Amino acid sequence: MTETKDKKPRKFSIRNVSLKKLNRKYDFLMSHDESGRPMLNFKLNLLNLILVIIGMALLLIVITTFIIAFTPLREYIPGYTDTNLNREVYQLNLRADSLSREMQRKDIYFDNLKKIVEGYDFSADSALASINIYEPLPQGVTDTITLKKSVQDSLLRAEYEAQNQYNLFGDDLMSAARPATSVKNFFVPLNGSVITAFDPDEGHYGIDIVSEGDQIINSTLDGTVVFSSWSINNGYCIGIQHDDSYFSVYKHNSTLLKKEGEYVKAGEAIAILGQSGDAETFKHLHFELWHNGIAINPVEYMTINYPDPN
Secondary structure, eight states: OOOOOOOOOOOOOGGGOOHHHHHOEEEEEEEOTTTOOEEEEEEEEHHHHHHHHHHHHHHHHHHHHHHHHHSGGGGGSTTOOOTTHHHHHHHHHHHHHHHHHHHHHHHHHHHHHHHHHTTOOGGGOGGGTTOOTTSOOOHHHHHHOOOOOOHHHHHHHHHHHHHHHSOSSOTTTTTTTSOOOSSOOOOOSSSSEEEEOOBGGGTBOEEEEEOSSSOEEEOSSSEEEEEEEEETTTEEEEEEEEGGGEEEEEEEEEEEOOOTTOEEOTTOEEEEEOOOSTTOOSOOEEEEEEETTEEEOGGGTSOOBOOOOO
16 A cells, blocks of 8 residues: 655745746637537737736726826816816916006006106107107106296195195095085075175184174084184184085174084074174174185175165
8 A cells, every 4th residue: 555645736936937837828718608619719828918917007007197187087086176277377377467567567657657747858858759658767867857846836835835724624524424515505694784894914804794683693504513602802603614624603693502513504593693792882793704724705605785885
């Protein structure tokens, strides 16, 4: 009786794979289960099988790369953004760059315009005949520009400074509460006759109006009562700030009907005609109208009668 020894299976190793084994052909047959008729039959060695697998893997890698790089399907892959986002960012950059250049041109234009206003005579320089207003002026030109003050400019500056020197209320005191208008309809403060005209050279910055009886003094415009008090010289006096920096003053009243801070309408009763104040012997209203801190003649803004000289 002979004993048989079990053969141990060999382990697979690259060393055991020789070129002869790689080139060994294998017959692959696919047949029908019932009839046994062959349906597919081909021969393939191990080397060709390895090459086919590698080729299919490379083809799959190429197709996947193409899908990620050139099709919208990459949006579904985490980490990739919208395909139109880069295009929109590019267009926005172009617009921003165009706006920046346009702003630079506008700045240069206004800078050159400022130099023109300052008095540079461009007609005296023939080299600037073809100058572009959107380009900076040459250095030689800007160095020669000097500010020239004309007589009209000096008079305008002096008038403006005189108007605002004693203006305690400012130009926009009433504009924040009520809109300013360019046309004013002044209300006559008292129906009567002017006995003393406007004469600022003699220190009389208003007009004196007389009327019979205890007449009502009315506000000439809408405004806010700034002061309502009594003094030795002016008696019962009331001052009203109006829109567009108009300011009216009503002196020598017998009674004041409004207090400081109250808002009055044009034609609204604010006082009663009287003769209060120092050295006043008859009833009359001393009415002053100011604009931007300068006294103006009220008869130029409203119709007030003068007494008949006959």
